[in-house]
Amino acid sequence: MPLLQVKNMTHFFSGLRAVHNYNLVIEPGEIHGLIGPNGAGKTTIFNLITGVYTPTEGEIYLEGESIVGMQPHEIASRGLGRTFQNMKLWRHMTVLEHVMMAHYSKLTYGLVGAFFGTAKRYREEAEIEKHSMELLDLLGVAQFADQNVLNLPYGVQRKVEMARALAVQPKILFLDEPTVGMTPEELVGMMEVFRTIHREFGPAIFLIEHRMKVVMELCEQIQTLNFGEVIAEGTPEEIQRNPKVIEAYLGKEEVE
Amino acid sequence: MKEKRFYRIRRFFSGTPALGWLLGAFGAVLLESLVGDPFSEILGLPKIPVLFGVVIMLKKPALIPGAFAYVLLIYAIPVILFTRITAKGMNWMADKLDKMPLWFSAALHLLVLYFTLDLWAQVSDYRLLLIKLMLIAIMLTLSLNVINGYMGEFSCSHPGFMALGAYVASVFTVGLFMNDRLFGHALLPAGIGQFLFPIGLILAGAIASIGALVVAIPSFRTRGDYLAIISLAFMFIVKSLIENLEVVGGPRGLSGQPDWATLPTVFIWAILCVWTINNFVESTMGKALNAVRDEESAADAMTVNTRKTKMIAFMFGAFWAGIAGGLLAHVLRYINPGTFGLQKLAEVLAMVYFGGLNSVIGSIVGAVGFNLLSEMLRPLEIFKWIIIPVLLILVMIFRPTGLIAFKHFDIREILKPKLKMKERV
Ligand SMILES: Nc1ncnc2c1ncn2[C@@H]1O[C@H](COP(=O)(O)OP(=O)(O)O)[C@@H](O)[C@H]1O
Ligand SMILES: [Mg+2]
Numbered sequence: 001m002p003l004l005q006v007k008n009m010t011h012f013f014s015g016l017r018a019v020h021n022y023n024l025v026i027e028p029g030e031i032h033g034l035i036g037p038n039g040a041g042k043t044t045i046f047n048l049i050t051g052v053y054t055p056t057e058g059e060i061y062l063e064g065e066s067i068v069g070m071q072p073h074e075i076a077s078r079g080l081g082r083t084f085q086n087m088k089l090w091r092h093m094t095v096l097e098h099v100m101m102a103h104y105s106k107l108t109y110g111l112v113g114a115f116f117g118t119a120k121r122y123r124e125e126a127e128i129e130k131h132s133m134e135l136l137d138l139l140g141v142a143q144f145a146d147q148n149v150l151n152l153p154y155g156v157q158r159k160v161e162m163a164r165a166l167a168v169q170p171k172i173l174f175l176d177e178p179t180v181g182m183t184p185e186e187l188v189g190m191m192e193v194f195r196t197i198h199r200e201f202g203p204a205i206f207l208i209e210h211r212m213k214v215v216m217e218l219c220e221q222i223q224t225l226n227f228g229e230v231i232a233e234g235t236p237e238e239i240q241r242n243p244k245v246i247e248a249y250l251g252k253e254e255v256e
Numbered sequence: 257m258k259e260k261r262f263y264r265i266r267r268f269f270s271g272t273p274a275l276g277w278l279l280g281a282f283g284a285v286l287l288e289s290l291v292g293d294p295f296s297e298i299l300g301l302p303k304i305p306v307l308f309g310v311v312i313m314l315k316k317p318a319l320i321p322g323a324f325a326y327v328l329l330i331y332a333i334p335v336i337l338f339t340r341i342t343a344k345g346m347n348w349m350a351d352k353l354d355k356m357p358l359w360f361s362a363a364l365h366l367l368v369l370y371f372t373l374d375l376w377a378q379v380s381d382y383r384l385l386l387i388k389l390m391l392i393a394i395m396l397t398l399s400l401n402v403i404n405g406y407m408g409e410f411s412c413s414h415p416g417f418m419a420l421g422a423y424v425a426s427v428f429t430v431g432l433f434m435n436d437r438l439f440g441h442a443l444l445p446a447g448i449g450q451f452l453f454p455i456g457l458i459l460a461g462a463i464a465s466i467g468a469l470v471v472a473i474p475s476f477r478t479r480g481d482y483l484a485i486i487s488l489a490f491m492f493i494v495k496s497l498i499e500n501l502e503v504v505g506g507p508r509g510l511s512g513q514p515d516w517a518t519l520p521t522v523f524i525w526a527i528l529c530v531w532t533i534n535n536f537v538e539s540t541m542g543k544a545l546n547a548v549r550d551e552e553s554a555a556d557a558m559t560v561n562t563r564k565t566k567m568i569a570f571m572f573g574a575f576w577a578g579i580a581g582g583l584l585a586h587v588l589r590y591i592n593p594g595t596f597g598l599q600k601l602a603e604v605l606a607m608v609y610f611g612g613l614n615s616v617i618g619s620i621v622g623a624v625g626f627n628l629l630s631e632m633l634r635p636l637e638i639f640k641w642i643i644i645p646v647l648l649i650l651v652m653i654f655r656p657t658g659l660i661a662f663k664h665f666d667i668r669e670i671l672k673p674k675l676k677m678k679e680r681v
Contacts, residue, residue, distance in 0.1 A: 072556040088554035105559035114541040
């Protein structure tokens with residue numbers, strides 16, 4: 001049984017067909033890439049699978065279970081972590097609070113614990129704090145734990161966001177252009193982070209990425225999207241040779 | 257130069273722990289209760305100045321020197337002397353308490369605070385009323401801060417929640433325990449009523465929470481202006497509902513509530529309110545409110561049940577607003593639908609935004625500051641309604657999120673022994 005399967009998914013935004021007849025199969029631990037020009041519908045596909053929008057048509061299965069129509073938090077707590085193209089950090093919260101927050105679905109102390117500060121609550125909060133610090137440590141940003149996220153350099157913010165997504169303990173991790181706007185040094189650091197995550201936790205990764213270098217180096221399977229439709233699918237080598245891809249996408253950008 | 261002066265002033269005050277200030281205040285109040293009367297006579301004051309002399313000064317400028325001397329000699333100098341002399345001992349005690357369980361230390365401080373307030377209030381009924389209203393204002397401000405500050409929705413329904421609570425609690429006490437024109441003979445002896453009063457209040461809070469669903473459910477899909485309007489509509493609906501409900505007196509209101517909202521009762525409920533709300537907002541479950549406010553879609557993607565979170569915020573806020581309303585009804589012992597209108601809304605909103613968003617201590621400062629100011633400036637009559645709004649505008653200009661916004665209310669930190677700044681570096 002595949003970890004994630006999407007069958008014939010189509011989505012309209014009031015008349016605009018953003019995604020058409022999209023199919024996807026991801027096996028556990030696989031790294032899958034999604035490329036395509038701006039406005040092709042990549043982020044929309046993420047939002048459809050993660051439950052932000054409900055697809056107009058189509059089926060989505062996570063570990064064999066249909067997740068169409070579920071709330072994003074329900075899908076997330078089934079083991080789908082994600083990052084956002086524009087990060088979406090919480091402006092008034094510290095780094096540690098970010099990562100702890102993503103443990104929300106694992107809290108069992110309930111309202112009684114929250115209102116009256118039971119022993120169970122302090123025990124659970126201590127546990128998730130410990131786990132959060134481990135994640136921050138793994139990504140090398142533990143020293144910023146008590147700082148507000150807005151005060152941090154961009155590269156650090158990206159790592160915080162990654163740690164937050166990992167706190168969900170994802171079986172599959174959706175990354176939406178995680179290296180956009182990074183300097184070459186930051187990019188090298190980020191690639192290292194991807195490898196560390198994959199080595200430590202072994203989640204499947206579904207990656208939207210603009211930099212060819214990153215996609216070609218990391219992904220086993222790549223889909224190319226144009227105007228909401230998959231125009232090519234295959235291994236990095238196959239994608240690089242595909243004339244449709246070169247025309248729609250690669251030809252316009254320098255291949256790094 | 258200026259820096260240095262501030263430093264010296266801060267150093268002067270920084271060596272005393274909270275316990276020292278509380279005991280100092282208690283000492284001053286004790287002094288007032290012993291020699292306040294003869295003292296005011298000597299200074300040519302008609303009676304003990306009720307609010308630190310400000311009201312007298314504004315009313316009769318001729319009495320300014322007397323009132324000033326009174327405040328200096330009864331409050332300022334004794335407190336300063338006391339805290340200076342006992343600083344070492346108080347720090348020693350605070351240190352000992354710091355090593356004990358927090359609840360014990362907190363309870364001890366609260367006990368001193370309670371006796372200080374109680375003694376201060378014994379001088380006049382006016383002071384007693386003021387303190388009760390202030391404690392209720394703290395509950396209202398804090399519970400609204402949960403919704404408007406911590407969760408960042410602009411909710412205007414608080415007077416509506418209060419009204420629900422006030423009427424439910426009043427019907428409970430008046431209906432069950434009093435011989436009343438509207439509800440007939442008492443069903444139960446008034447003697448046990450006092451003990452069952454908490455049940456009436458919890459009922460008041462519960463009904464207010466259920467009312468909050470009317471605003472909470474639309475908030476799943478709507479934010480900002482639209483939700484503000486829905487919540488405002490809710491307030492007006494509750495008001496006109498009560499106006500048309502003849503069983504509870506309609507527009508004439510409801511009176512005859514027993515005098516069960518005593519100072520200890522109100523004090524304990526206010527402490528419970530501050531305690532549970534602070535517990536909540538410091539937990540990860542409570543911080544989910546912040547996550548929903550700052551970036552709802554990210555909260556959702558990080559497994560936060562956003563609908564549940566919104567529902568909790570509205571219902572929990574409304575619960576405490578309902579209890580505050582119930583207490584208010586029993587402090588005033590008369591309510592009518594007009595009590596819970598736009599005027600009340602403006603007051604509560606002013607206290608929240610003046611004190612500071614997303615901050616327990618801010619709400620306490622906001623409620624106490626606003627009430628004190630409002631009472632002290634009462635002799636200015638119409639000018640009061642110029643000065644207070646101007647002050648509010650100034651706060652909004654220079655501190656858009658309020659005086660003490662986004663602060664953690666760390667009780668242990670507040671009660672800690674205080675070293676001299678000199679020794680700290
Ligand atoms: N919420 C929305 N409502 C209407 N149109 C949208 C919405 N989100 C995206 N679109 C449109 O769908 C298309 C695909 O957008 P997107 O998925 O963000 O592209 P990509 O991530 O590939 O750059 C674009 O034409 C965009 O304008
Ligand atoms: Mg995109």
